[in-house]
Amino acid sequence: MIDLKNADPHFKWEIIKMEGGEGLLKCFGCSDCAASCPVRYFDERYNPRKIIRLTLLGMKNRVLSSPFLWFCAHCHACTERCPQGILVAEVINAIKNYAVENGYCPEGYKVQLDLLKRLGRLYEVEDFDLKKRQRLGLPPIDKTIPEVARILEHTGILKKVGQ
Amino acid sequence: MAKPLVAFYWCASCGGCEEAVVDLAEDILKVADAVEFRLWPVALDFKYADVEAMPDKSIAVSFINGAVRTEEQEHLAKLLRQKSQLVIAFGACAHLGGIPGLANVANKNEIFETAYKLTRSTANPKGVYPQTVTETEYGKLKLPEFFDTVKTLDQTVEVDYYLPGCAPPPDLIMQGVTAILEGKLPPKGSVLTVEKALCETCERNKSKPDKLMIKEVKRISEVIADPEKCFLAEGIICLGPATRGGCGERCINANMPCRGCFGPTKEVKDMGAKFLSSLASIIDVDDEKEIEKIAESVLDPIGLFYMYSLPSSILRRKQGV
């Protein structure tokens, strides 16, 4: 049961303030998003309509702690079809961002963040890779791009996830 | 026949108005032929005492540019009024207060503090501010009093005509001078340019949609404006609709929106408030929160709506300081 005693009426307003969260209130629950969602097609535990619904009801803890929130593949199938013009994938992403701000960052993302901080890219470029590129006639690439770390410092995201 | 006597004086101004006279180019020789200068501190050496010694109304016309900010300027404005048949407020500062008029968002102390203490290039360890009287071993040195408030010329003395602009364009100056010399002047108190707003003659007005509504307010510094399109149609604030025309759209032609140096048209008392109203009205958003957001995006409304006209507005200056 959804117990509204645990609801936070500010939650939806908080999400609207997030980048991409703007359209949230327009949802009228038609479920076109859920019916279009490829992830839900294979795993009914993920349901974008339900996440949005719970957000509108203010069930903050339940939404933020849900492991299924992270199932969104950001494929935008829902966005294309939403009759209310909600950028559904962006709204879900806004909720994810909010979850990160509130200490719910999945480990996988922390690893990626660390890689980007150190390297500026997701994969380490070893000498082996550079040699292979050279052999294949491909131009050399930068091993690290420290500028990325500067951006991470600037936005304070490292602090947010406790790095 | 003796040539009419003319005075040209500057109060609180940047000197641009004097430049505008020089910009008359060869025409300045015609003016010099027709009149005799009795005071023109920037160009010729006359003493105030010479003017004081003249009989009242002996000067045919005094052109005064700049706003009135100090005791000396006030004194000269009054003196020239007394000695002249006609007083012309020359340029935006004399007419409306101009850029120096924006100082009315501060008072004397705040200005002194900024100018003589806080600016990084200032070294003033003792914190000395200008004094009206300073005792020295050579005697008393006097400086004119610096007022709290910048005033327009007509808030100081009666003004017969206004030559608008920052600075007035040479062709308008020439027209004005010719009208005076030929005695073909409009009713007293007129602004010596056209009656309608800038849009009337602006080339870009044609590109404006009939229903001009905007969803975003932009400043020219934030975007690169399309040189063909009406600024307002692109959401860039342009004071053209509220500003008297006759300037030849100099700014518009340089791809800068109008900032209102020619002042309001005749029915409007408070140009800034009026244009604020117009601009707010075309914000095409029907949501209170959105409206608040857009209103907040209008940064520095005083500098925007009252760039040249704060001292001539209804409230004239910042209150309570």
Added chain:
Amino acid sequence: MKKYALFLGCTVPVRAQHYEMSARAVAKELAIEFVEMAGASCCGFPLKAVDAETSLLIAARNIAIASKQNLDVISLCNSCTAMLSDAQLQLKNNEFYREFKKLGFSYPNEITVKHFVRVLYEDIGIDKLKSAVKKRLDTLHVIAHYGCHYMRPSYLYGFDDPEIPHTFDELVNVTGAQSVEYMDKKMCCGGSVLGIDEALAVTMANHKLSIAKNNGVDALISICPFCTVMYEDNQRKAEEKFEIQYNIPVLYYPQLLGLSFGFDMNAVGLRFNRVRPNALLEKIGLSD
């Protein structure tokens, strides 16, 4: 000669060199000049779920590199294209631009971002591609996998029909290979959930693999290194999980196009494909 800045991203230069090689080879053939983007980083997409602003700033910085050279950007990866396109749109937003400038970056020239395949379709054109084909691959039947961020979200791209996409099929057909019409064409590869729930991701990838198998095609044609990871690298996992044999080669489109241009199979890096396309090569008479 058309000039573009080439954005490689993370995966392509390190894990999918054959994609890069083949793309460079066909580009050269089509008189497209790639200018390297020195200092380009990750596109920012992996951080979007963590903090949208950070990811957009990273993307915008990459765009700034191309903007300085006043070159439109070509990306080989669907996700990179989406991320960079989003940032390109954001750069027109004053608030974002101010933040961007605070970091000391600038965006002097307005440039566009396009996927390489979109450039082939829009800027080069079907006709020109057709005339470059020297060896028609008429015997091949393939399925074209668009991937999500090729045409979605349409508000970023305004390209192709997000419901009934057709451009990539047309491009595949140019080579002579037949792009087979199939169900659930727009289905996601599952790549985005790989890090969250591998079993689910593999199930998603399996869906299209099974459709491919049912259609009896010779290959699945991909235009995104992410999708290829799902369909090729994880094919074995899908086979194990669903107890089925697929053995479906996954080719990058430039590889297929290169073959139709008459390139040597090494020139398009075919030996790096993890599912060996031996049967396919045999069909077109290139078996080694």
Added chain:
Amino acid sequence: MRVLVCTCKDKIKLTNLDLGPDVKIEQYFDLCKEKPAIDSDEKVVIAGCSPNLLETLFPNLNCEFVNLYEHIVLIGHPIEKARDLIAAAVEKMKVVTPIKAKIFTIEKKSVVVIGGGVAAIEVASQLAQNGVGVDLVERSPFLGGTVAQLDRLYPEGTPYSHTLMPQIAKMLESKNINYYFNTEAKDIKGRIGNYDITLQTCSRGVIDCTHCGKCVDVCPVEVDDAGKMRKAIYYVPTYPDIYAIDFNACTKCGECVKVCEGKIELEDKIAEQNIDAGAIVIASGLNWYDVDKVTEYGYCRLPGVMKTLEFERAVASGVLKPKKVVIIYCAGSRDANHLPYCSKICCFLGLKEAKLVLDRYPETQVYVVAMDMRSFGTFEYFYNKLREKGVTFVKGKPSEVIKRNDSLVVRTEDLYTNELLEIEADTVVLSAGFVPDTATFDKLGIKLNGDFPVLFENADLGNTALPRGIFTAGAATFPAGVADSLVDARKAAFSVLNLFRQDKIETKQPNAVINEDLCSICRMCIGTCPYGALSIVEEKLKVNEELCMGCGICSITCPVYASQLELFNPQGLSHQIRTLIKKGDVLALLCRWSAYNATDKAAYDKYLYPENVKIIRVPCSGAVDPSHVMDAVNNGAKGVLIGGCYPDACHYARGNFRAKAREQILKQNLDLLGFSRDIVRLEWIGKDEANKFVEIVKEMNK
């Protein structure tokens, strides 16, 4: 200037009022009874009780009312306040432009009815019976409009002819109607009482007809007319009894001419003629939404996916015998990418199609997939009946229709079970919405609000946003069913009859007047007019007197005061404020439709407020200029309250939003000039919210 002061039967005791030699004060014991004569051109000030009452007794005058009873006596303020209020009113009246009477002469007393559907027929019929000459202009060759395309009408399912044919028969009894078929109004000029309409008529092809039907037999061209097959020469059994050629399909092979017993001309030519009228009724009906734009549902792409009309006609004519049907509701409706609104009638259309197919083929399996079933009123019985007939209703919005193994599959989520649902079917019916046919409105330059010709959020505006000589009937303004269209048509006919009783209409409603010496055609005002009354005609800004409703929003928008509202110009209000406001006062500028009424209520309910609160009545919160606030502040006002209607409830549609934007920027301005942001407050005050008004002014008075 005359100032008429009423004692309200001795309740207002105002003595020794002297406002200088130019102002003549007249005292009345009971103004309501005594009713002194006031010249309609004269400017006067009337001081007495609330203008809400006085205005009904002294309507249409150049008059400013001063409310002495509700604003002074009842509220217990000293009577000396009256002097300031009256003096300020006098100062205002000195500078306002008096109202010029607008006279619309009704020169022609005939009507043009545009359209030929049920609404148009009803209007024409009613008017003709009442002796009004009617020109009925129909685009197609036959009467009947959308209704004639249907098989049956909901909810009973009666054949359309039950309704339409008696209606046509009744209309044909009148001799006052000229019919123009294959005709469109190409151009409309003029104004109320005298319109000049250019008609453009395409040829019908069939000149004379014996109704033998041989032409149809020999015609080789088959045309799919929304699910029903017909020939290029055809007949719709309504009116007139003459066949017609569909020149879009006709190949001009000449077979029909050979067998014709009457006369056929295969030349499609266009003729023009002009007619005049005193009024126009637009009954142009509606168009079906192009559902092929909803690409995910596969219309045009997947065989078996059809529109409701096609389905209805195909089932009714026996061409289609489906086994399993899915009816998808809101195909493109309530959808930001297509029709953002609800078309109101398609829920019943869908139910009707379900009943139709079950009536014919009871064994058919029918699924209705709907986000919401909007079966208001008696339609709930219809909905109940269909459930009992075995229709399966699914709550949800299908994501897509696909083809799988030769059958159509509707993919959706079933919101009742929260599970994904795929329904296989041979036929998928898309119940799409409707769009009004706005071609005529465009020709008349009538402002559309979104998709519709008139504003709907404001009941009053629905009637006033059209020029005075233009009326609408039926589904021309919004999708409507047959019953609603007929009621609406009778209403339109009544309005026209009412208009034609008079030879002229005179209004003294204040209008905006443009001072061409000042207007630089900067176009700031045009878009702010809620009625589209402003436009540029021959390089000059013009006010359409038929449309202007006197809100004053344009005069406040105008950056040079070139636009001036009669009786309420910005300079007048400025003078009034400068005279009225003294140091420490609180000025309340209140919308006459809402906030001002609250002050009357405050007096009756004894919500007292301090005497330094001075109230001025304005037409709209959108008719207040920031410089008015500056004036009051400059005079030392402690605060300025602008009271307006709640959002979306503005009498003039958008005036309060304009006010909001001005207030928000003004606040920033005043902040920089050293004032509290709250020195000016725009508040939404309902007409009964006396307590809210009083609380606010008390706060502002602190």
